[in-house]
Amino acid sequence: MKYKSVFDIIGPIMIGPSSSHTAGAARIGRIARSLFGRKPKWAVISFYGSFAKTYRGHGTDVAIVGGILDFDTFDSRIRESIKIAKQEGIKIRMVEEDALTDHPNTAKIQLGDDQGELEVVGISIGGGKVEVIELNGFVLRLSGNQPALLVVHNDRYGAIASVANLLAKHEINVGHMEVGRKEKGSEALMTIEVDQNLEDPVIKEIEQLPYIIKATRIHD
Numbered sequence: 511m512k513y514k515s516v517f518d519i520i521g522p523i524m525i526g527p528s529s530s531h532t533a534g535a536a537r538i539g540r541i542a543r544s545l546f547g548r549k550p551k552w553a554v555i556s557f558y559g560s561f562a563k564t565y566r567g568h569g570t571d572v573a574i575v576g577g578i579l580d581f582d583t584f585d586s587r588i589r590e591s592i593k594i595a596k597q598e599g600i601k602i603r604m605v606e607e608d609a610l611t612d613h614p615n616t617a618k619i620q621l622g623d624d625q626g627e628l629e630v631v632g633i634s635i636g637g638g639k640v641e642v643i644e645l646n647g648f649v650l651r652l653s654g655n656q657p658a659l660l661v662v663h664n665d666r667y668g669a670i671a672s673v674a675n676l677l678a679k680h681e682i683n684v685g686h687m688e689v690g691r692k693e694k695g696s697e698a699l700m701t702i703e704v705d706q707n708l709e710d711p712v713i714k715e716i717e718q719l720p721y722i723i724k725a726t727r728i729h730d
Contacts, residue, residue, distance in 0.1 A: 532573040534634025535561070535617065536588060539577020541642055541654045542619040542630040544728045550621040552601040553578055559614035561634075562606040574617060575602060583638065618644075648690050648699040656685065657707045658728040661700040661716060665691050669721040673700060676719065680712055697723065 543550075555574055557565050565571050569588075575595050576588035587594060595602050607618075615634040620627065631644035642652040645660065652658060659677075663669045670689060677684060683705040691698035708727045716725040 533583040533638035535570045535573040536577040538632035539574040546621045546628045551623040554620040556605040556618040558611045558616040650701045659702040660726045662723040664721040665698040666721045672719045
């Protein structure tokens with residue numbers, strides 16, 4: 511593994527004892543919140559592997575709820591996040607899962623309100639770094655370390671090219687891109703990491719393209 515800076519080795523500035531169990535968990539929660547796009551009315555958090563065994567003692571529970579509240583890893587409010595969520599009317603349920611996963615630090619977050627629901631599966635890979643490996647049933651790989659664009663679209667010829675051409679028109683450079691689909695001809699998902707934050711007009715323009723169902727961004 512290559513590191514970009516010394517902070518990739520010693521981990522991020524954070525609240526809590528463990529970069530994997532607290533900072534990583536907070537980032538998974540915050541990515542889920544960003545993808546959901548608003549404060550949820552309820553959240554179900556399922557812990558797997560090491561997370562399931564130690565989440566209370568290592569503060570993984572408060573960290574992941576803090577992320578759902580959009581708190582950064584160093585925000586001192588993380589310590590009181592479960593209490594704050596209750597005060598804001600967010601119902602939180604935590605589940606310890608017995609199922610085996612490919613990575614020991616795995617969490618599934620389900621968020622919802624009257625407008626819809628979201629399901630995200632993320633793993634904490636060490637040093638505060640994370641990957642989102644599943645979104646609403648789509649398999650993907652999203653680091654959350656840089657701005658990203660997620661586009662749900664119909665699996666049709668030209669859909670991917672139209673999004674790529676629009677990004678080029680706005681001089682937005684693509685760092686990494688993956689495309690996945692549940693089955694041929696059904697819904698598909700583009701995961702595009704870019705070099706700059708995307709503005710609202712770009713998102714709206716993407717959603718007006720043929721075969722595009724929804725575009726969601728993650729800010730740096």
